[in-house]
Amino acid sequence: MMRISIPTSNDEPLAAVLNTLRMKVKESNSFEGNNLPQFSGRVYGGQVFAQAVVAAASSLIDAGMPERNIHSITAAFLRPGQIDEPITFDVEDVLDGRSFSTRRIYASQFGQTIFSARASFQAQQPGVEHQSAMPVAPPPEELESSVDFFASLDLPIARFMSSTNAIDMRHVDGAIWTRAQKHPTDSTLLWFKLRNPMPRESDQLLHRAILAYATDQFMLEPILRMHGMSWLHPDLSLATLDHAIWWHRDVDMSDWVLAELSSPSAQGGRGLSIAKFFQAGEHIATMAQEGMVRTRNLPNLPQ
Numbered sequence: 001m002m003r004i005s006i007p008t009s010n011d012e013p014l015a016a017v018l019n020t021l022r023m024k025v026k027e028s029n030s031f032e033g034n035n036l037p038q039f040s041g042r043v044y045g046g047q048v049f050a051q052a053v054v055a056a057a058s059s060l061i062d063a064g065m066p067e068r069n070i071h072s073i074t075a076a077f078l079r080p081g082q083i084d085e086p087i088t089f090d091v092e093d094v095l096d097g098r099s100f101s102t103r104r105i106y107a108s109q110f111g112q113t114i115f116s117a118r119a120s121f122q123a124q125q126p127g128v129e130h131q132s133a134m135p136v137a138p139p140p141e142e143l144e145s146s147v148d149f150f151a152s153l154d155l156p157i158a159r160f161m162s163s164t165n166a167i168d169m170r171h172v173d174g175a176i177w178t179r180a181q182k183h184p185t186d187s188t189l190l191w192f193k194l195r196n197p198m199p200r201e202s203d204q205l206l207h208r209a210i211l212a213y214a215t216d217q218f219m220l221e222p223i224l225r226m227h228g229m230s231w232l233h234p235d236l237s238l239a240t241l242d243h244a245i246w247w248h249r250d251v252d253m254s255d256w257v258l259a260e261l262s263s264p265s266a267q268g269g270r271g272l273s274i275a276k277f278f279q280a281g282e283h284i285a286t287m288a289q290e291g292m293v294r295t296r297n298l299p300n301l302p303q
Contacts, residue, residue, distance in 0.1 A: 002201075007202055012196075013163070013164050013166040016036060017210070020033055023097055027086065028062065029059050030089070030091070035083050035085075039156070040155050042080045048081065049114050050210055050212045050213035053070055053205070054209050055089040055118065056073075057104040059091045059093060063096050067124070068122055071118055071121065071246060072213070074240045076117065076241070077118035078113055078115060078290055079273055082109055086109075088107070089107050092104040098215045099122060101120070102119070131249075131282065132276055132283045134281050138172060140170045140191035140193075141180065143170035143171065146161075146175065154218065166192070166194055168192070168213045169191070172188070172189035173188055180230045181228075181245040186222055186226040188221060188222055189259070189262070192255045192259065193253060193257060200215070204251075211247075219261070219289040223263045223266050224293075228296060229295065236293075237292075237293075237294040237295065240291050240292075241270065250284070255279065256279070257278070262275075270290055270291045270293065272289070273291070
């Protein structure tokens with residue numbers, strides 16, 4: 001059994017996500033997890049990210065430090081994962097200091113590493129505090145739901161997203177799922193939360209893992225917006241290269257989170273996105289993701 005307690009849910013699609021985090025223990029600090037179905041046929045990076053968080057945290061229980069919570073993880077996506085093959089997560093105990101614990105995580109299939117990460121955990125401590133101000137945004141109830149949008153389309157990928165995506169996303173400036181925005185910009189605001197509430201017994205580690213799961217599907221969006229592209233641009237090729245998360249404060253994935261996304265640079269077929277995440281006026285997390293962003297033909301940008 002997994003050392004981290006993963007509660008059950010009867011609500012889909014959340015139940016399927018939680019099931020992937022309920023990994024099998026192969027041996028000490030080695031775990032095996034299954035994959036969520038994906039329209040692309042490739043393993044979803046956010047799933048691997050969340051599984052890595054849970055695997056690393058599980059090793060702290062063996063070390064007698066279950067109270068330490070994850071505060072950062074830096075990961076590299078090395079190879080695409082195959083959807084029908086379980087993933088093995090091997091965790092290396094790097095350091096258990098007086099305040100911090102460090103773990104390295106290697107995810108592999110067929111004996112090849114597909115993902116590697118370094119995660120840091122910290123005991124709760126007092127210290128200096130400040131934070132970024134939460135941007136002003138219209139409430140999510142006034143914005144179009146991604147769940148409703150996909151359900152309205154008679155397309156295979158839309159039907160798949162409507163039935164399997166556990167996250168509801170609501171764009172302040174309008175979504176670019178099927179068409180580009182009229183005026184390119186390098187920043188955007190996006191509300192998101194789980195479609196189904198987390199089980200009441202879910203701990204903060206699990207909420208943080210679900211935040212990691214959710215974000216990989218939209219982190220590169222400001223790059224597309226800057227270059228007048230939609231997610232369905234016919235010549236577009238995307239892949240996550242690396243992804244870093246810093247959790248600053250507790251998060252509740254059953255409630256709305258506001259993401260402030262921007263892209264400071266794109267070059268050489270790669271683009272960088274930065275995101276700040278806010279909830280109830282608090283700056284809860286910051287992320288950075290670099291991705292491969294390639295297209296044979298750039299669209300004509302509006303003047």
